[in-house]
Amino acid sequence: MRLIVHNxxxxxxxxxxNKFPLRIEAEKVIKKEVDFNPDFLRxxxxxxxxxxxxxxxxxxxYTELPDHAPALESDEPFLRKFHHALLELNxxxxxxxxxxxxxxxxxxxxxxxxxxxxxxx
Amino acid sequence: MRRIxxxxxxxEILKRVLEKPTKQSHAFSASRSFSTEGxxxxxxxxxxxxxxxxxxxxDLKRRDRAAWLSRNKNDTFVDAVAENLLDRLEDCKKSxxxxxxxGGSLGAVQRLLRARGxxxxxxxxxxxxxxxxxxxxxxxxxxxxxxxxVGDEEFLPIKESSVDLIISSLGLHWTNDLPGSMIQCKLAxxxxxxxxxxxxxxxxxxxxxxxxxxxxxxxxxxxxxxxxRLSPLAQVRDAGNLLxxxxxxxxxxxxxxxxxxxxxxxxxxxxLRAMGxxxxxxxxxxxxxxxxxxxxxxxxxxxxxxATAAIYDSMFATEDGTIPATFQVIYxxxxxxxxSHPQAKRRGSATVSFTDIHKQFGGQS
Numbered sequence: 001m002r003l004i005v006h007n008x009x010x011x012x013x014x015x016x017x018n019k020f021p022l023r024i025e026a027e028k029v030i031k032k033e034v035d036f037n038p039d040f041l042r043x044x045x046x047x048x049x050x051x052x053x054x055x056x057x058x059x060x061x062y063t064e065l066p067d068h069a070p071a072l073e074s075d076e077p078f079l080r081k082f083h084h085a086l087l088e089l090n091x092x093x094x095x096x097x098x099x100x101x102x103x104x105x106x107x108x109x110x111x112x113x114x115x116x117x118x119x120x121x
Numbered sequence: 122m123r124r125i126x127x128x129x130x131x132x133e134i135l136k137r138v139l140e141k142p143t144k145q146s147h148a149f150s151a152s153r154s155f156s157t158e159g160x161x162x163x164x165x166x167x168x169x170x171x172x173x174x175x176x177x178x179x180d181l182k183r184r185d186r187a188a189w190l191s192r193n194k195n196d197t198f199v200d201a202v203a204e205n206l207l208d209r210l211e212d213c214k215k216s217x218x219x220x221x222x223x224g225g226s227l228g229a230v231q232r233l234l235r236a237r238g239x240x241x242x243x244x245x246x247x248x249x250x251x252x253x254x255x256x257x258x259x260x261x262x263x264x265x266x267x268x269x270x271v272g273d274e275e276f277l278p279i280k281e282s283s284v285d286l287i288i289s290s291l292g293l294h295w296t297n298d299l300p301g302s303m304i305q306c307k308l309a310x311x312x313x314x315x316x317x318x319x320x321x322x323x324x325x326x327x328x329x330x331x332x333x334x335x336x337x338x339x340x341x342x343x344x345x346x347x348x349x350r351l352s353p354l355a356q357v358r359d360a361g362n363l364l365x366x367x368x369x370x371x372x373x374x375x376x377x378x379x380x381x382x383x384x385x386x387x388x389x390x391x392x393l394r395a396m397g398x399x400x401x402x403x404x405x406x407x408x409x410x411x412x413x414x415x416x417x418x419x420x421x422x423x424x425x426x427x428a429t430a431a432i433y434d435s436m437f438a439t440e441d442g443t444i445p446a447t448f449q450v451i452y453x454x455x456x457x458x459x460x461s462h463p464q465a466k467r468r469g470s471a472t473v474s475f476t477d478i479h480k481q482f483g484g485q486s
Contacts (some may be wrong), residue, residue, distance in 0.1 A: 005244060005268040008283040012276040020280050040241055040266075043218060047283075087266075105278075111253055113271040114278035 001091045001112045003056045007048055009112065011098035011105075013120050021052035022096035022105070024059040029094075034087040041079050044086065045069060057085040198379065202450055203229035203290045205377065206319050209454065210238030210286075217286035217315065223274050223306075224248060225292020225319075227256050236265070238286065246270045277305040285314045291450070294320040299355065303367035303455075313459035316369060322376060322449035323356040360451050369455025370462045377450045382443040385434060 010019040050069045057065050064081045095104040096112060103120070106113050203226050210217070216239025222230050224247035231245065243265055247253050253269045260267055272278045274289070275296050287306045296302045299320075306316050355363065357376050364372035434444070456462060 001270075002268060004242065004266075005270065008244075008280045009270075009278050010280045012272075012278045034266075043241070047219075108250075109254075111250065111257075111269050111271055113250065114276075115248060115271060115273050116276050 001096075001107050001110055002087055003053055003060075003089060004044070004086050005112070006056050006091075006096070007052055009096065009114065011101065011103060012114065013098065013101055013103060013116060016098060016100050018100040019098065021049065021055065021099075023099055024056050024091065024094060025097055025104070026060045026091055026094040028092040029060045030090050030092045031084075031088050032090050034083070036080070036083055038076075038079055041083055041086070045082065048086070053085060057089065060089050060091060062089055198381070198448075199226040199229045199291065200233065201379070202226070202319050202377075203233050205450075206230075206288065206290050206317055206452065207233055207235075207237055209317060209452075213315075215313070215315070216240075218242060219284045220244070220286040220288060221246060221279060221284045221309065223287065223289035223292050224252065225295075226290045227252060228259060230288060230290050231256055231260065231264070231267070234265075240265055240286065243267045244270055244284070246272045246274075248273050274302045275305070277302075277309055279309040281308045282311045284309055285311055287314070287316050287318075289318040289320075291319055291321065293318050294355070300363055300366055303363055303369075307367050307369055307455070307457055310457040312457050313461065314457040316453070316455045316457070318453045320355060320360075320451050320453070322360075322451040355451060357449075357451055360453050364453055364455045367455065368458070370458040371454075371456045373454040375452050377452065379448045379450065381446045381448065383446065384443060385430065388444070 006022065006024065009022055011022060012019070048069075054065045054067060057063070062085055065085050066078070070078060090110055091107050092110055094107045096107060097104050207230065218239065219242040220238070220240045221244045227245050227247055231243075234240065234243070245253065245256055245267060246269075247256075248271065250271050253271055257267075257269050270278070274293065275298050287310060289306075293299055293302060303316070303318075310316060357374065360374040361372055364374070
């Protein structure tokens with residue numbers, strides 16, 4: 001699971017108010033190279049929840065991202081870091097934890113499993 | 122003979138019979154060739170209430186669909202529906218940078234997408250882990266940025282206003298709560314986002330209504346009970362309501378009917394089985410070996426299946442001996458409200474009267 005997806009995942013248990021973002025508990029993180037596409041990145045920059053991205057990257061071991069997204073995004077080194085955090089860091093095994101309810105959604109083989117149990121619906 | 126119209130508790134389960142395991146659990150004849158223009162099975166009524174009646178056993182559905190996918194890579198029907206759906210992306214000038222594809226025929230959508238709609242980021246979601254794995258393995262290197270996720274359409278784990286497009290090809294008719302799922306889709310969409318779905322309609326296999334009766338008769342005779350076998354499907358008239366109820370703006374519904382001709386009723390059964398649509402209804406005779414053949418009926422017993430096929434063959438074979446089956450696919454489109462969408466004007470705010478127009482064009486009084 002990459003941070004580009006993590007940035008839109010929420011906990012879907014009924015009654016939970018603080019459902020985004022999910023905290024990442026990383027067990028195994030891999031880095032997979034992805035083609036650098038600055039236009040795509042600039043496009044995504046506007047839509048990403050920055051704080052969630054930074055916290056997510058930190059939990060996966062990447063601390064290079066600045067705390068706030070810069071106003072002028074055409075800076076190449078920044079885009080490279082953004083690219084790495086957003087698309088190249090991949091959570092192979094671990095879990096996503098809901099901040100409010102504590103429910104853990106497992107991530108197995110890079111695929112997060114957001115299915116709820118019988119009693120949670 | 123009681124016609125089974127709905128599975129909402131009106132079906133009487135006469136007797137629950139424990140099935141003896143049959144030796145030949147997969148004894149059906151191998152599928153012969155059949156011409157498919159696209160088809161799917163089912164018949165029933167729409168879901169009007171949003172209370173969560175648990176009709177489908179989703180776990181079962183999850184496992185069986187994965188099994189089908191591993192066997193049948195290219196089903197013409199499924200592809201035809203996916204193609205029709207994806208074609209609509211070319212009809213609008215808008216591009217959809219991020220798209221969510223909900224389970225159903227994920228493989229077909231992934232294969233046939235071909236850069237339509239300006240999609241840059243694609244998320245594929247299904248309740249079955251195996252299905253997701255097969256899709257991921259099938260992904261070729263040239264395809265767009267795709268991510269995979271295991272999740273339930275009824276409990277969408279997607280943040281509000283985060284995707285531009287949601288596509289679901291032949292998947293939503295399996296949800297227990299269709300209106301609820303659609304509402305969640307609407308919430309997940311960004312303003313001016315598009316919802317595109319294809320579901321099976323209630324007229325599907327209406328022609329084969331009698332097949333259901335035949336099956337019931339056979340089943341009753343052989344196994345001494347009636348299990349509800351029909352999954353409730355939406356009618357066309359309800360599709361519009363579903364869209365407006367979910368809060369979509371500019372709703373659009375259209376219907377396509379596909380006719381499939383089978384050499385014999387057994388072929389029909391075999392195709393439905395191969396499509397992997399199982400009878401996942403909760404109320405069913407539990408059998409050790411579940412031979413779940415189709416959405417319409419669960420033929421747990423080979424003899425019942427043969428009896429059904431025989432009855433159907435004798436009743437409905439056409440002149441050239443083929444069995445035609447009609448399938449109805451309902452395509453639904455809806456947009457998430459946005460200020461640019463035309464709204465109906467307030468009543469009484471008209472500035473021109475029809476009588477004036479009438480006079481201008483000199484019509485007969």
